[in-house]
Amino acid sequence: MSKRNSQAAKSAARERLRIEREREAKRAKVKRQVIVAGSIVAVLAIAGGISYAVVQNNEPSKWNAAADAKVVAPANTSGTNGTTVVIGESKTDNTVHLYEDPRCPACATFEQTVGETVNKGMKDGDYKLSFTIGTFLDGSLSGEGSKNALSALGAALNVSSDAFLEYKTALYSTKYHPEESTDEFAKDSYLIEVANTVDALKNNKKFQDAVEKGTYDAWAMKMSKSFDDAEGVDSTPTIKINDKKIENPSSVADWQTALKDAGVTK
Incomplete structure (x- = not known):
């Protein structure tokens, strides 16, 4: 190269x-x-x-928003925002007032033990039944089952007073009332499943739509607020006969004694 x-x-x-x-x-x-x-x-x-x-x-959460929303009160209610729920046609002035929370296990025990007798006394005309339902266990245990169940109870009450009572009984039953620590009532599908055991609510499209759409969510929040504001109510169930708080009965005999002591029956 x-x-x-x-x-x-x-x-x-x-x-x-x-x-x-x-x-x-x-x-x-x-x-x-x-x-x-x-x-x-x-x-x-x-x-x-x-x-x-x-x-x-x-x-704001769904329930925070509901607290400020316009209230649609169920039928068969009265008072401000429909938070007065009184059932029965007794000619007397006697009133049994029950303060409960849907998730409350003690309420479930009370309903399972004495609930049928309590309802019978109302139907027999011995007294009227008044209900104030709270949701404080959602805060104590976390979740929204109490609020959701209360809204569904509003939907049942809108159908009829009897539907409300029967649905409440079903929700508190041994078969359907969940453990306190679980939040089954937060599921619309579960609430509808329980409702299908009540004749007036079974496959009731109007009721189911109200549950799924939260028609009575705002009412539930107002009802819960009235529970929070109730005088002398710091646990559930709290039972008052003619505005006097009584010891929670653990048997039908205890309930009958409480009524007699209050002068409701002889």
Whole structure:
């Protein structure tokens, strides 16, 4: 190879090396830009996720919104926002007032033990039955089953007073009342399943729509507030006969004694 050709070859090699280095430098620059861009996107995504979470957490829940919503009161109610529920046609002034929470296990025990007798006394005309239902266990145990069940009870009450009583009995029954720590009543499907054991509610499309659409959610929140404001009520069940709080009966005999002591029966 001549000296001239050798020099040319070296020059060509140096040129190829320069071009390759420029390509490498460009590739490295592009890579750095991609990494930086990706990091920015990731940071923005995290920030966006945090912002979304903050917004979500700051948005009112379904039940917070219901507390401020316009109340649709069920039929067979009276008073402000329909929170007065009195059942019975007794000619006397005697009233048995029950304060309960749908998730309350002691309420379930009371209903299973004495509920049928209590309802019979109302039907026999010995007294009227008044109900104030709370939802404090949702706060104590977390969840929304008490509120959801109360809304469903409103839907049952809208059908009839008898449907309300029978549905309440079913919700508190040994078969359907869940453990206190579970939140089965938060499921509309479960509430409808229980309702299908009540003749007036079985496959009742109007009732089911009211449960699923939350028609009586705002009413439930007002009823719950009236429970919170009730004087002398700090646990469930609380039972008052003619406005006087009594010791919770553990048997039918105890209930009959309580009525007699209150002058309701002889």
